[in-house]
Amino acid sequence: MVYLTEMHTITILQMTGYVDRTRTQAEVVRLFQEEYPELPPISQGTVSKIEKQFRERGHVWKIKKNPPNKLSDDHKLDVMLMLEENPHTSSRQTASAFNISHSSILRVLTENQMHPYKLVPTNELTEGDFETNSLL
Template sequence: MAHLNETDRIQILMMLRYGDRRRTHSEVCTLFNEAHPERSTVTKLLAKFQAAGHIRDLPKSGRSPVHENTHLDFMLQVQDNPYSTTRQMGIDFNLSHTSNVCAKR
């Protein structure tokens, strides 16, 4: 499904059921007409709304990424104090001591 922001998703749902008139998915695609959404996107969005009652993205699984600034600060601290333990560095930066960022190179 093409990534649409919340406003776009709301517009699509409003276009599907505007007033007393119900539009087809193809009509909504034509109305929206910004290189997206495809018919399958409209179908999936409607199914998601009917199943969950909202159109927000659900949280993704997996480890969250370490931000670039945290990574740079971490590397600077390693450079300043190369004898710090990975456990202490993890505590200082609120990271797991087994994180890739904490692995000394």
């Protein structure tokens, strides 16, 4: 159904008919292929989908999906300022404070070369810890 234009969709609906003068899906497929032999063949399922979409929506136009919401530069700056003032604030707390999704906060951090991490307190040095020479 990807190759069908809106005009093709309208033609299929016209071929289907209306009220008491309707054709079967097989007849519509045959008629469409006779009308447009250069196009790949359509199936009865395609005709069924077009009819269903028209009944549900009342039109044949393709529905455009909304682009993802982009944070404004002001919001990004506010997030960075908040984290600058209190670097121990979690990314989830920051998200709820600004009513922004957690993934958006992480995206802002990544754009600014910041890496969220979690402090894990321990009582002793571990194998990977940096060693210093202390003069006591």
